[in-house]
Structures are given as C-alpha cells and as structure tokens.
Amino acid sequence: MEITVAKYAGFCPGVRRAINMADEALRVAEGNVYTLGPIIHNPQVVEDLQKRGMNILPDDPDALQDYYLAGCSVVVRSHGIPPKLTEFLLERGANLVDATCPTVKKAQKAAMRLAGEGYKLFVIGNTDHPEVKAILGHVNGEAVVIKETSELKEWWESQTRKVRKVGLIAQTTVDLLMFRSLVDGLINEVPELIREVMELKIINTLCRNTLARQAEALQLALASDFVVVVGGSNSSNTEFLRKICESTGTAVVKVESADELDLSLLRGMERLAILGGASTPGRIVEEVRRRILA
Numbered sequence: 001m002e003i004t005v006a007k008y009a010g011f012c013p014g015v016r017r018a019i020n021m022a023d024e025a026l027r028v029a030e031g032n033v034y035t036l037g038p039i040i041h042n043p044q045v046v047e048d049l050q051k052r053g054m055n056i057l058p059d060d061p062d063a064l065q066d067y068y069l070a071g072c073s074v075v076v077r078s079h080g081i082p083p084k085l086t087e088f089l090l091e092r093g094a095n096l097v098d099a100t101c102p103t104v105k106k107a108q109k110a111a112m113r114l115a116g117e118g119y120k121l122f123v124i125g126n127t128d129h130p131e132v133k134a135i136l137g138h139v140n141g142e143a144v145v146i147k148e149t150s151e152l153k154e155w156w157e158s159q160t161r162k163v164r165k166v167g168l169i170a171q172t173t174v175d176l177l178m179f180r181s182l183v184d185g186l187i188n189e190v191p192e193l194i195r196e197v198m199e200l201k202i203i204n205t206l207c208r209n210t211l212a213r214q215a216e217a218l219q220l221a222l223a224s225d226f227v228v229v230v231g232g233s234n235s236s237n238t239e240f241l242r243k244i245c246e247s248t249g250t251a252v253v254k255v256e257s258a259d260e261l262d263l264s265l266l267r268g269m270e271r272l273a274i275l276g277g278a279s280t281p282g283r284i285v286e287e288v289r290r291r292i293l294a
C-alpha cells in the first residue's frame with residue numbers, strides 16, 4: 001500500500017506558537033498557570049499540559065469572577081480575546097501571556113480599521129466561535145456576523161437608514177467556498193445593496209495555512225482510495241477536512257488516535273492518504289502511520 005502523509009498534517013504555526021508559549025509559561029511562572037478555555041481542540045495535548053500543572057479557566061467573563069488571579073499567568077489562546085476581557089484580567093493582577101495568532105490579530109485590526117473608517121462591518125463566520133467573539137469585542141459589537149446570504153439579505157431589508165459604506169472580513173478559518181459564496185451573494189443577491197452602497201471594501205483575512213491545508217486535502221482525497229483524517233473529535237477544522245474528502249466520494253475515516261483506527265477498513269486499499277488538523281500533534285499523525293505499516 002502506498003501511503004502519503006499530508007505536508008500540512010499537524011500543528012499550524014499559530015497553534016504551535018501557542019503551545020510553545022504555554023510550555024514556556026509553565027517552565028518560568030512562579031504562580032499558577034492557566035489557559036482561558038482549552039488551549040486547542042485536542043484532548044491529548046490538553047491532558048498533557050494539565051499533567052504538567054496547567055489549569056483551565058472558563059472563557060466566560062461572568063464565570064471568572066470567583067477566581068483569584070493576582071500573580072497568576074493566563075495564556076490567551078490563538079483565537080484571541082475581546083479587549084474588555086484583557087482589561088478584566090489585568091485589573092485582577094494576572095500576567096497575560098498573549099498567544100493570539102498573528103493572523104487573527106490582523107483580522108482584529110482589519111475589523112477596527114473598517115469600523116473606524118465608518119464602514120458597516122460584516123464578518124463571515126460563526127457567532128459562537130471564540131475568534132469571532134474576540135473580533136466583535138474589538139469593534140464594541142458593532143458588526144453583523146453572517147454565515148449565509150439570506151442572513152445578509154434579512155439584515156438589509158430590516159434597515160430603515162441608508163448604508164453607504166460596507167466592509168467585509170471573515171473569521172480566519174472560514175473555508176474558501178463559504179467566503180466566495182458570501183462575497184458573491186453580497187454583490188449579486190442583494191440588489192438593494194449595490195444600488196445604495198458607494199463603497200464596498202473586502203479585506204481578505206483568511207488564514208493561508210488553512211487554505212493550503214484544505215486544498216491539499218482535496219488533492220490527496222482525489223488521488224487516493226482511502227483517507228484517514230487525524231484530529232480531536234471536537235475540532236471543527238479537522239471535521240471540515242473530513243467533509244472535503246467525503247465530498248470527493250473517496251472513503252474517509254476520522255480518528256483521534258492510532259488505537260481508534262479500524263485496520264480492517266484498509267484491506268484491499270492501494271493508495272492511502274493521512275491528513276491531520278491544525279490542532280493535531282505531528283506525533284499522533286506519525287503514530288497512525290506506524291500502526292498502518294506494522
């Protein structure tokens with residue numbers, strides 16, 4: 001059997017940076033070390049950090065009220081946090097270790113720039129995603145989050161005042177199809193928008209690493225008889241890779257660890273591809289490869 005391990009399997013640069021910063025905080029900090037929510041969507045990595053003394057704080061500010069944080073180190077994960085939460089943590093005396101991914105920071109800055117220049121801001125993404133919540137926090141909630149053109153249409157129809165300037169950004173990990181469909185919808189499916197709006201500014205905030213990972217997943221799925229996607233069951237980017245592969249008609253299975261893989265599924269397969277999500281350690285991808293070869 002020919003096995004191809006994806007070039008982009010394993011941590012993305014933002015996650016790798018966050019894990020390294022959490023490691024370093026555990027190494028040097030004198031007080032307690034916390035992350036705001038699990039640092040990544042991978043149970044093995046989170047468990048390993050917990051064994052080494054990392055504690056997890058709720059990422060909901062209301063739930064944080066009861067914690068004594070003075071002198072503690074708080075690692076902000078790659079999704080970033082709203083400025084109000086940063087202020088709250090600093091007021092409580094916490095030392096912030098800001099592991100917000102630089103690509104996410106660019107999206108936050110793009111949002112602030114557009115809002116500051118008077119554009120009505122739209123963010124393509126998921127309202128509940130921590131990255132989107134952090135972006136909204138950077139513009140005092142003055143943005144509309146959309147996932148489908150119909151939402152954009154509804155918002156437009158509910159407005160009584162004319163809107164002359166529209167700005168658009170996206171959650172960094174939104175897939176290209178969704179981004180394209182919303183940009184297309186904005187121009188082609190909301191005719192009132194084009195009649196009224198004098199300026200339309202789109203800032204491409206999509207993560208290059210995510211786009212490359214998704215493009216590679218598609219290529220490998222098309223060239224293989226079977227795909228194994230490795231990643232946390234709660235990781236949405238891993239699930240999206242699985243869906244991309246499934247859309248090609250190639251058989252695909254998603255596993256969290258090597259032990260979970262049912263080897264009988266691979267019988268008779270000639271070309272196998274192994275993919276990993278952005279929050280999957282390369283070590284687990286390698287364990288899957290070794291188990292298949294054993």
Ligand code: SF4
Pocket residue numbers: 012013014015078101102103104172173207208209210278
């Ligand atoms: S997926 Fe992209 S934007 Fe998100 S943490 Fe990784 S590198 Fe940063």
